[in-house]
Amino acid sequence: xxxxxxxxxxxxxxxxxxxxxxxxxxxxxxxxxxxxxxxxxxxxxxxxxxxxxxxxxxxxxxxxxxxxxxxxxxxxxxxxxxxxxxxxxxxxxxxxxxxxxxxxxxxxxxxxxxxxxxxxxxxxxxxxxxxxxxxxxxxxxxxxxxxxxxxxxxxxxxxxxxxxxxxxxxxxxxxxxxxxxxxxxxxxxxxxxxxxxxxxxxxxxxxxxxxxxxxxxxxxxxxxxxxxxxxxxxxxxxxxxxxxxxxxxxxxxxxxxxxxxxxxxxxxxxxxxxxxxxxxxxxxxxxxxxxxxxxxxxxxxxxxxxxxxxxxxxxxxxxxxxxxxxxxxxxxxxxxxxxxxxxxxxxxxxxxxxxxxxxxxxxxxxxxxxxxx
Amino acid sequence: xxxxxxxxxxxxxxxxxxxxxxxxxxxxxxxxxxxxxxxxxxxxxxxxxxxxxxxxxxxxxxxxxxxxxxxxxxxxxxxxxxxxxxxxxxxxxxxxxxxxxxxxxxxxxxxxxxxxxxxxxxxxxxxxxxxxxxxxxxxxxxxxxxxxxxxxxxxxxxxxx
Numbered sequence: 001x002x003x004x005x006x007x008x009x010x011x012x013x014x015x016x017x018x019x020x021x022x023x024x025x026x027x028x029x030x031x032x033x034x035x036x037x038x039x040x041x042x043x044x045x046x047x048x049x050x051x052x053x054x055x056x057x058x059x060x061x062x063x064x065x066x067x068x069x070x071x072x073x074x075x076x077x078x079x080x081x082x083x084x085x086x087x088x089x090x091x092x093x094x095x096x097x098x099x100x101x102x103x104x105x106x107x108x109x110x111x112x113x114x115x116x117x118x119x120x121x122x123x124x125x126x127x128x129x130x131x132x133x134x135x136x137x138x139x140x141x142x143x144x145x146x147x148x149x150x151x152x153x154x155x156x157x158x159x160x161x162x163x164x165x166x167x168x169x170x171x172x173x174x175x176x177x178x179x180x181x182x183x184x185x186x187x188x189x190x191x192x193x194x195x196x197x198x199x200x201x202x203x204x205x206x207x208x209x210x211x212x213x214x215x216x217x218x219x220x221x222x223x224x225x226x227x228x229x230x231x232x233x234x235x236x237x238x239x240x241x242x243x244x245x246x247x248x249x250x251x252x253x254x255x256x257x258x259x260x261x262x263x264x265x266x267x268x269x270x271x272x273x274x275x276x277x278x279x280x281x282x283x284x285x286x287x288x289x290x291x292x293x294x295x296x297x298x299x300x301x302x303x304x305x306x307x308x309x310x311x312x313x314x315x316x317x318x319x320x321x322x323x324x325x326x327x328x329x330x331x332x333x334x335x336x337x338x339x340x341x342x343x344x345x346x347x348x349x350x351x352x353x354x355x356x357x358x359x360x361x362x363x364x365x366x367x368x369x370x371x372x373x
Numbered sequence: 374x375x376x377x378x379x380x381x382x383x384x385x386x387x388x389x390x391x392x393x394x395x396x397x398x399x400x401x402x403x404x405x406x407x408x409x410x411x412x413x414x415x416x417x418x419x420x421x422x423x424x425x426x427x428x429x430x431x432x433x434x435x436x437x438x439x440x441x442x443x444x445x446x447x448x449x450x451x452x453x454x455x456x457x458x459x460x461x462x463x464x465x466x467x468x469x470x471x472x473x474x475x476x477x478x479x480x481x482x483x484x485x486x487x488x489x490x491x492x493x494x495x496x497x498x499x500x501x502x503x504x505x506x507x508x509x510x511x512x513x514x515x516x517x518x519x520x521x522x523x524x525x526x527x528x529x530x531x532x533x534x
Contacts, residue, residue: 048506055491056515060522091404218431218453220480232453239456303532307406307449309433309458318406318449320436324532328524335434335449343483372506 013041018357020049026123027368031345033357040357043349045342050372058332063089063299066332068159073334074370076119077313079112079148079158086161087242088308088319092301093163100288101165102244107178107281108148108160110274114185115144116313117267117274120365124264125196127362128205133196140188143181150174163299165291175282182275192268206260210348210360213258220347221340224315225266226364230258236311248280260363267365298327314338314365334373338366377455380428381408384459387424392417407449410460415471418463422474425450425461432474433458435484437492439467439518440529444494446471464529465494467517473499491516 019030028049034042054073058066070085071078083105090097122137145155151170152160160166196202212222214230227234235252237245253269255262301323309318315337322331341364349357385397388411399409413421430450438445448461465471473496474481485496486505493514495502504511518526 048504048508051506053515056521059516060524091406218429219478221431221433221478234453234456303534305405307458307460309406316433316451318433320434320447320449322438322532324525324527326525330525330527330532331436331438333434333436339483340480343480347479 016354020046026362026366029342029366029368031349031357031361033349033354035354038353038355040349040352040354043346043357045345047342047368047371050369052369052373054373055332055334058329060328062327063301063329064163064297066329067161068157071157071159072369073336073373074312074314074317074338074367075156076367077112077116078156079152079160080109080116080310080312081317082158082161083109083243084308084310084312084317085319086163087310088306088321089163089299089301091308092304092306092321092323093299095164095295095299096292097164098289098292099244099286100169101290101292103281103285104166104170104290105161106243106245106248107170107278107285108151108158108166110277110281111144111148111178112158113313114271114274115141115148117271118144120267121192121196121264124362124365125202127358128202130196130199130202133192136188136191136195140185143177143184147174147177147181150177162291162295164293164295165289167291169290175285178278178282182278185271185275189268189272197265197268203261205356205359206264206363208257209260209356210352210363211257211259212344212348216344216347217258220344222315222344223337223340224311224313225263225270226341226344227315228252229255229262229266231256236309236316240309242308242310244281245277248277250274250276260359263363263365300325300327309335312337314367314370315341336370336373338368338370342366342371377457380452380455381457381459384425384428384430384457385409387428388413388421388461391420391424405460406458407460408457410462413461413463415463415465418461419472419474419477421461422448422477425459426477428452430459432478432480432484435481435488437488437494437516439492439516440532441518441526442528443467444469444492445529446488446494448474468493470495470497472497475499490514493517 014035016033020028030046032044071082118137118141122134126134149155152158217227233252250273253266255266303325305322307320318335320333321329324330397409397411430452433449436447444465444467446463451458490507
């Protein structure tokens, strides 16, 4: 009988390409994983596949022409980016905005934030193997898209804000649709909690997985729900209130452990807080014009610079505009939250299992076109 | 508010200890979105950043600027509590080298790579200078005012006066 062949045992580090085409990366992201068995030794995210040069485009367009670009960076919360850009230019040029327009902007921004979180919720649970919540979320999200479509004319890449206001006024139909939606979404929470939050498989896949400590978050500049999940109460809407956010009562939900489960809970609670803001804004919506008619067609800011920071769905986002006194910005830099949130993965993924890498990557909630710009 | 003022004074004191008195320019109206900006010489940059890190600041972003006569790096720093943003600015040669801060702020690793991509400014002692957002074989620096379509190429004092 022939001797059975036995391959020699060689211990070696195995390099695995996660992506660039992988359902769990939510975009064109490649992560180079060095594996020792099932454990990750080193993770190196490779980004830039979707680099379009928005910052260069910004320098070559007038302020108004850059407006549609702003919502194409983070396409899931486009209106928030659009809103932020309008605010940055208004600050640079000292443009007054009518109160009604400010309220409408807040309502639409918060609706957009909910839709972004809902999409994250659905896809994250799907990454972990549960398909049903995905359909529920997209059903809910569809309502928001309909509402925003009615008022802004687009479903995803909104260009609704203008310097000095918004393009068009909201009507009673918008208000009743929004109120109906909030009522419907509140009715969904028990369902979501029964389906996902209390699900033992989900809890095992997320608890103590991908822990980010506050110190690690500070070193890497992590912001948004990822930072709040480690217990730091940091929200630009509270710290540097912009627009009319200081008029509304809302809480900043925080977590304790900074693991994937906390990030999930923080985002779910944030949706409820957004609902509260929308309700208050609808209750005391003032009358009046929705756009400042005195704003010139081509704005021409004085020489100077502005760094305007606001809270997008993923964290601290900022526009840095440097004006040389002409119609075109001399420099247009965008600080995007996902950039820093993804960078922290190089530390968080070390020593975890490959299966957990998917869970962690999902829980961080990155949007790749936003990182690549 | 009082807490914020104290924190601002504290960090301003620390920076003044490293650089000269008149390097700090306060902006009480918060017009540019920062409490103050500190113009720092290149060789003091690491000391200033260390002082900020000790005070609990995190690095928000690094912005490169290209002027006709010089390039400039703007570091925006912020802290969680009580939340006050500062800017540290350093002038740099267009083809020059700036000191890295990755040992003080690990987040700077990607930010410095991004600046190198777009402006070609090198960071000494940063071991990883591969292109981040540009293709692997990119040998151009697209945000330089000598690349592609450009509207204006100005001297620094034209804008900052």
